[in-house]
Amino acid sequence: MAANYPTMKRSPLSELGRRTEPPPISWLIQLALSRPRLISLAAGFTDNESLPVEDVRGLLNGILRSRRTGQPALQYGSTQGDPVLRRLTARHIRRLDAGPASSRVYSADRLIITNGSQQLLYMVAEALCDTGDIVLVEDPTYFVYLGILQSRGLRARTVRLEKDGLDLARLEHLLVRLKRTGELRRVKLLYLVSYFQNPTAVTTRFEKKSGALEVLGKFERAAGHPIYLLEDAGYRELRFKGEDVKSSLAVKGRAERVIYTGTYSKPFATGTRVAFGLLPEPVFTAVLRIKGNHDFGTSNLLQQLLAQALATGRYDRHLVELRERYARKARIMSKALREQFPAEVEWLEPRGGMYFWARLPRRLESGPKSKLFREALANNVLYVPGELCYADDSTRVKPNREMRISFGNAVEKDIRTGVARLGAALHKLLDL
């Protein structure tokens, strides 16, 4: 490519363009690609074997068999999303929450179909936050969300996570502090990954969702505007133990402050990337308009596919199989961890989702430049260093002795071998 242009003194990029960093795990992905014999327990990919290839084929054949149903699937749709998929999705969430059929909270009118829940998270940030605004997050949290905040010049303030969700006393304490420093008006929302959290596998108790909404509500007058709870329920249906927990939409009288997002990527066909959000006004209208500018609507073909999966019951049947499969893989990983990891390493047994979160003894670090990470790499195994999941927050030291280890994508043999390799690395360093 001929370079006829002189070098310019200024970058043509916008502030956002210059600011946006590469995703924190892009180097991890590169590592994995460059070493074919590597076992990655780092990837957030779903289980390949259980991807519903036959179901999707059958459903698409049904849609495309006739021109009557095939044509609309191959035509543009509306920005908000297919009415049938919205109705079935809204009903699905309402039933999970055991909400009354008459509830306006679960109305399809409040629902927007998006390209992955990631797009919903992005648009909500666009709709609510100006540069310099503050978003409250769990500590640790979903690192891709932190990328959105970084890119948009938003500040994360962290709230300690307990075994049953957010530490509400800390949440309140943080808000008091922000009020004192005059920063409360910059606080727009609290982001919760409420089911089998990525990365810790913690599920937030319903009482804590309710409590969080109450705490946020107390500070609204001082903030001068609503403060939202953004509930990311991405892993909700990947539950293989215990009972479902109601979402924050079910907290009485608070639905006006709840933005709920869920996805079909995790529980059904990952490669379709169809997801959704349920939003209160004025966020709903703002996000819908932004979606109009992003892409004026998600692929109709994919939406029809998901609507058919729900309508025919294939979605529910698939979920039963999928849960058994993830349960089995979690058991295999748990057994391997018990057998292979030093006794001083701690972890929580996940009841759903795709992750174990392991905490090392004090004298070991897990970061990208740590001895452990290099030793693991030498052993051809990859994990996500825990520190990537912690937001920058100068009010606490960033923890650096945790690992996210995923059983989502790896096959059973690789889970066993991968954990054994990690265990060998840990033993070696602890024995030094």
Add this chain to the structure above:
Amino acid sequence: MAANYPTMKRSPLSELGRRTEPPPISWLIQLALSRPRLISLAAGFTDNESLPVEDVRGLLNGILRSRRTGQPALQYGSTQGDPVLRRLTARHIRRLDAGPASSRVYSADRLIITNGSQQLLYMVAEALCDTGDIVLVEDPTYFVYLGILQSRGLRARTVRLEKDGLDLARLEHLLVRLKRTGELRRVKLLYLVSYFQNPTAVTTRFEKKSGALEVLGKFERAAGHPIYLLEDAGYRELRFKGEDVKSSLAVKGRAERVIYTGTYSKPFATGTRVAFGLLPEPVFTAVLRIKGNHDFGTSNLLQQLLAQALATGRYDRHLVELRERYARKARIMSKALREQFPAEVEWLEPRGGMYFWARLPRRLESGPKSKLFREALANNVLYVPGELCYADDSTRVKPNREMRISFGNAVEKDIRTGVARLGAALHKLLDL
């Protein structure tokens, strides 16, 4: 939904959230939906009958027949897009431009797959423009693009459109003026819909693309940064008369300043919304990172589908049929216009795309509040008032006597009836 919250004094929305307006044609869509007997010549939808239902079914069956090919299609992919689709797309554009196989300009490494070309347009605005920056646009231009600019607080400056593209003298004149007012450093790009433009059906001559790049280049030193040509080739392959024109990527030594976007929504399966951009650095890296935050990649299933359509030749075969079909519909509309419209109305015969752009005699207006629009509505026919396609630009009066009339979606009978109804409205008002 219980309203337990008091009214707040401030909106929680961001500047962008508050600023973003509804799309200019949302009321047109509502009108169309509320009147089932209405014939809409306003919609930008593609031709239903020619949507490749059987092709898509066959291709998807091929992909989903085995788990070997089906699983990757239902798994997450990369943010940049499927390597095979990128390679085939880059080659496809290179061949259209008759570029040498060795050209780095058409490298798959520079290509990003997006959700509609709309997403590419949005991300380029994010990557390049800060609030208050200036984007040069054709006058008139694609109204959905104006929505992006409005939403992001960007200013459009308009350049007159001639029958073979941009008026280059006016472009230069505008840049001289912006230099004089000290605003040149706010100018980041020129947006061109270069083939069978929406709304006017004008195709930009290659020499004008080359000329535009030369003019922009002359002002870069004063601007202090690169000024890009964003070429939107969305309708390029919907050509039914004449020869293809090379894209601005083919202008020698200027590819570093060209951002090219194309789509598979228009020429193949609209409801898939798979599109792409070819971008120079540093825009490429910025947009790729932004895409990571938007959705970290377009649906793999749809990408595999398009890759197969290209690899098997079904895409090319479909294009041949599609062009015949649009040619036929354009002929029908042209004939109807000649028969039904008053002689004083002028229009350009399109050689591709989906639109006629008709200019009324001076004493008639076409706007949403005009007598003509109301009369048309009373006759149950809808067009897009031309003024919606003109950016706000205080340096000229906004034209208000044009109509965009589409033959894309309406069936042949409705094209005839719709034009007759419009013609009746025009005759009535001209005879008053």
